[in-house]
Amino acid sequence: MGLVLLPKVIEVGDEGSFYLGNLDQVAKRAAEYIKSNRVANKMITWGYSYSLWPAYLVTACCGTEMAAASGPRFDLERLGFLSYGNPRQSNLVVIDGTLSIKMAKVVRTVWEQMPEPKWVIAMGACVLDGGIFWNSYNTVLARDVLPVDVYVPGCPPRPEALATSVIMLKEKIKEQQAKYLRRSRKGALNKEGVSSE
Amino acid sequence: MTQEIKTIPFTYEALSQLKMSEGVLELQIGPAHAGSGHMRIVAWVEGDTVVKVDPDIGFVHRGVEKLSEDRIYIKAIPMVERPSLVDTVNANLGYVMALERLLGIEPPPRAQYIRVITAEISRIMSHLYGIAIYGIFMGSSTVFMWAMADREPFIDLLQELTGARITYSHIIPGGVRWDLPKDFAENAEIALKYLENRTKDYEKVWINNPVVVARSMGVGKLSAEGAIRLGVVGPNLRASGVKYDIRKEEPYAAYEEFDFEVPTFKEGDSYSRLLQRVEEIKQSIHIIRQALKRLPDGKIIYEDYYKRMSPLMKKIYDEKGRVKFTLMLTSLSPPKGEAVSRVEGGRGEMFYYLVSDGGKAPYRFRVVTPSFRNLPFFTHVMPGHKLADIPVIYGRIDYFPPRPIDDGLFEPDPRYLVAPS
């Protein structure tokens, strides 16, 4: 869990001095301990999977299908998919449509600005393996730019396909967190000095 | 009260040598921004007033013209539809008309009528999408959802006809691929009646909404003379008082048989562009009704192509009314020459220029989408407005990727403009 990166508190002086120790280290250990708790892990998975806010990034023509998907007929807000616009608050990037070189740079910067638990849905044939613009001099595949979690085929894919991709992403988050839980309970974290007793 | 903004004739040189006072802030309203589509609007803002705007586009440039030289003629149809994905039928119609002018063939009347019907439905969908984007830029997600919802019956209509949601590739050289299903007329009538009383709701909630009027009246004003000089297209041009519609000026695909009038407004600001699109939706409904009433029967493919079809293709055509992609279509090689075709799309005039050297692939293929022709809005209209007006002007000119749209000729405040010495 990303905790507030507070500056290290150094001891004040001998008389009336108190040693708070390295607050970062203490906070990190506490975070690891919480996350290795089974109930907390279930809660975190539920929280992550039901609040997927995509960054407002319409790369190309599949954007119309993403707009139709967030429209009233295939309302994706039911699944907690509220397009909120600001990369800082979102945890999902939906690459909808062809990635030209210029747009690939922008997608990369948006992805890097986002806080840590983040996922990528690549939508449309053009980002899977080229689509009808496969040998154009200006297009790039999604896997060159970002680590993609879910691919949605189709040109443009139907809004129902986007909805299923969000549900598939929920399963993937569940697996990721379950793997994290198994690793942390097995004491794999002890290497970083987290005493499990 | 309409904002009185003087219009001073202005050339691009003076704008580019604008002397920046130190209080100017450069804002990158980039592609990942709720108020910009697929482009980066670089705006120099002083306080709340926009001093200079430089659009940085090309984020969705995929080189359709270069790729079409590498592929046979038929394969250019899906590529032409992608740049304006909300108005695919008109894009498809434009390219196929240029190809037919090269080949020297003429589709039968029933195919022309079906083309007009699908083109008008696609225009309605394009206008509704424009209103939806305008709503979200103005901060009201209600209109976005309403317009997106009103688009769905028309998407179902064409999905029933062609099977695809948006990318139909329905029009081929010589005619169309599918005949209208039996109950198409009734479903179309239901959808049109639904849209008519929906426009009443729009009037109540959105068009006469005092906030919308206050925010878009007098914003992005464009004089008729300015519109002509900047070469803007489509509803933005007619909203400034220039009565020009290619369906009337250079009638194509059976448009001269329908009587519809071209609505125009005089003020040329964002509000009149909104009203212009609502009027055009009403005209399209009128055209579709006439076309459905007077639909002639007969073949939907060019007579000569029908004869050269193989017996199996003919059997499919007679039973299901469906034209399969015959070998003849895929091995088209029109004679040497060039052709130009102009189509009035939902967003404006789509220009196609096709040069062939007798081979299987086009020698040179030039597409100018309406968005590209409206680019001067940004450089010439936006300076002098408030920062909050950028989405209002930009949303209302119905921008769609890959190239942005703009309107009007309006000059920055003289205070910010130091005449180039």
Added chain:
Amino acid sequence: MMDFLNLIPVTWLPLLESVFYALVFPGFIAILLLAFFIIWFERKAAARVQMRYGPLWVSKRTGGIAQLLADMIRFSFQEFIVPEGADLIPFVFLPGFLLAFSVLPTLFIPIGPYYSHIFPAGYTLLLSVAFTLVIPVYLVVLGWAADNKFSFIGALREAYLLISYEVPFILAIASAFLLYGTLNLVEVVTIQERSLPGIILNPVAALVFLIAVIRATGRGPYDIVEADSELVFGPYVEYSSLMFGFVMGVPYIELYSYSLLFSVLFLGGWAPITGVGFLGGLIIPGIVTFVKAVIVMCALVFLRGVYPRYKLDKAVRAGWSWVFYLALIALLLSAFMSRVL
């Protein structure tokens, strides 16, 4: 339950009550539950207007009310990014101040006749208003601290609107004071019980109060500060994890304290039901004022689905022109009405 009260030494009683007010009823826990309801109500009402479902699958049976819980969990387990350009102390600590100062007014607004507290009861109206006026100042500093062009412009917009809408707001409060003659909110409610509720006595002041509240909390046409289609998210652009959760919650908590004040000042607080003692004098009338406040909140929150956004210069011009004149009329009206009362 009543007798256990007299076991506690008498001197501690007011302190315990204040803790109860601050922590349980009009204070923290009530706000937390209300925030759940209000944000869910806003998204559902906006969705109903837009012919769609709104948050549903989070907790299917209860219609998606746990959506805010899911969001809060995601926010709390997300990486908190501090841009290195931003100066650390205000950037990290100001949301905490924002949250605190938006909760504080609920401490002073009485929710029942038996509402005694440590602070001088005579100035509750003044105290509760004073804390709400500090929040925009923190917002401006917060926008400046984030070293981001959009948040800087958002902060400037907040400053513009703050000045142009606080003056009518203070005039509305002054006209209420002129009308009732006292600054003690408990007496205000007793006056309203005798005569008509405040909204009938001086409707103009109520209207000006509501407009100022809509502006302060950024609801409906007045979400100019965090206008998402111009400035990406106003002053809060750079906030990411739990800090964003706080910052997103602040307008709703502010709305809660304003509407609590509105229901006490203009809707007659706990008018029909009065009682004595801990249960009758505090809990039951408290629930009445609480319900009135929630109704006002639902009305204000619903505006999001109806109106697009105002432009800044038009909103500021309106603030100085007709909203200001309305406030003056409200003052005259209450001067006249207080003669009648």
Added chain:
Amino acid sequence: MSSEQLEKLSGLLGDTAKVAYNERSNLIRIEVERGELRNVAVQLRDYGFDHCSSVTVVDYPKEDLMEVVWHLSSYSRSEVSRYTIGLVTSVSRSKPEVASLTDVWESALFLERETHEMFGVNFVGHPDLRPLLLPEELMGTWPLRKDYQLKKKREDVFKKGGASL
């Protein structure tokens, strides 16, 4: 287009311009030398063709020449608004240089900029010839020229995972 309108137009333009009429697509092709370009353009604008629909280049590597084409049409004059004029001048491939017509038609501003970055034709007098569509890496490779070969097979496109970023 009626023949007497055609005569009037070609008479107006003088002997330097060769006029051909393509009846099917209502296209009038006017070929002009580079020197005459500006005054023919001004005459056309005064005649009524008040805006520029498209600026493009047709590349003939075999004849070592590039045809720069301005497509003009008319909003204001209704009797000629049906037709499109293709104003064509040919330019050598080694030094493609032509006078920019942005001061005659303001609408050609962005069209010429795009043609410049696609073909490398230098429009003399254009106020600001920065790249418009292409990223910085591709500026100068003139992708639309015939000698810019696209990759034909899928393997070499995806061998290293698409165009390098």
